[in-house]
Amino acid sequence: MRVIDKLKSTKDTLFSFELLPPLKGKSIDSIYAGIDPLIEFKPAFINVTYHREEFIYKKREKGYLEKIAIKKRPGTVGICAAIKNRYNIETVPHLICGGFNKEETENALIDLNFLGIDNVLALRGDPIKTESHFVPEEGGHRYAVDLVKQVVDLNKGIYMDENIENATPTNFSIGVAGYPEKHFEAPNMTADIKRLKEKIDAGADYVVTQLFFDNEKFFKFVEDCRKAGIDVPIVPGLKPIESLRHISFLPKFFNIDLPPALTDELEKCSSNEEVREIGKEWAIAQSKELKAAGVPCIHYYTMGRSSSVKEIASKVF
């Protein structure tokens, strides 16, 4: 069953999580080792992130620098197919605009369709590290809404080549990203929600949010989305804080705030173990409140570590 069908038909709050492909050279066993402890909570679906190329400079003869593109975490599509095959669980590959032209996107969607993967999370992608702002690929999409439109076209059997006749339509369930604390480039929340509405109007089926630590911000976001006419399921994304480094890294990387009540507790910690304990308790409290509010699903960002999520899930699901 596709993700949107699960979200629409559930009476209880579903459990789902996100994984990162392993670093190039590592075995897929690390993925299975992250999934196995979470299977008992019956994940409704598993997302796999997409990581575009990065550029590095290698020193060559006579002081020349060679610019080399490398993908550190390839394998999103293969991992999705392998998980589906091994566990019979729906997988959701993240599909991004950055680094793809429209034909490459179409071919990626055809691969997914042939593999029996009927879900995508359609995203723009962040600017690459050496760029100050997002630059679309030549012949690629500038915004996630344009990617949504391409997937919707394929769902209608419309391919880029107009000469293709009687094409078999695909049946992708399409998720998109939403930001309870605003996307960092958006001028204000109202404008950001207007953009989100454009993605839904274009045919996206549901929203998964950026991670957040203050449920009030999520509830307000949902309220504002509903007022703006967004009536699709909105899935909250949660990430337990697990290390001292996270205290500054998460706000910086994800453009989110940590509530003062949480930082007051974190300030007392002197080890990762102490932080991990606080982070876990905070995520349990957040999850329980979201579940009581009747959210269709809670989506956990594991970032490759499932032990905290397992402990949280055991208290919530």
Ligand code: FAD
């Ligand atoms: P968009 O919806 O295109 O929005 C980007 C910005 O442009 C926003 O500020 C929006 O308000 C604005 N905007 C939209 N349309 C227009 C328009 N027509 N005119 C002017 N402004 C407009 N990144 C990855 O690289 N790989 C991943 O696997 C990945 N997974 C993610 C999963 C989730 C749940 C989330 C929340 C984010 C994820 N990201 C991932 C990060 C995401 O790619 C970045 O946040 C990116 O900067 C924005 O993506 P988007 O799909 O929200 O973009």
